[in-house]
Amino acid sequence: MTFAGAEHITASLEIAAANSGDLTAGVYARLFAQFPDTEASFIMDRGGQVRGAMLTHVFDTIFDVIGERRYAHNFIASEIVNHLSYEVSPEAFVSFFTVIRDEICAARGPHWSPDMDEAWARLRLDLEATSRAPLTSPNAHTRTTG
Secondary structure (H helix, E strand, C coil), X not given: CCCCCHHHXXXXXXXXXXXXXXXXXXXXXXXXXXXXXXXXXXXXXXXXHHHHHHHHHHHHHHHHHCCCCCCHHHHHHHHHHHHHCCCCCHXXXXXXXXXXXXXHXXXXXXXXXXXXXXXXXXXXXXXHHHHHCCCCCCCCCCCCCC
16 A cells, blocks of 8 residues: 655655755754754754754655655654653654655745645644554555555
8 A cells, every 4th residue: 555645745845955955954943942842952952963863864754654654653653752762752752754745835936736735734633643553564554645
């Protein structure tokens, strides 16, 4: 089964990267604006390498969720547990994907489409289900298919 709207998520990421280049600064500016307490967690990341690496993991995870689903559900579940030690709630963790979507939407500008919006909303629902699922097989949580 494939993720309905995968092509719209892929296109939005590709065009945003082509239009804006590295999205890291914009994504984290949005994160810190929406969740000011998170900025203190990055005090030692003066060069942005940790933020860049985290965003790379997020993009890889998104591509796995909309693609083969080999590891994303367990990666997300384990990272939710890891982030609890930084006092990041599971809800706040999952909301990071919305922060990313918002930055991609801004980078896309007028080229953001209703299909992209729908696909990202579907991804958010899938990620919320993943965040509640225990660490098990890749098909343990509800999959959003088309």
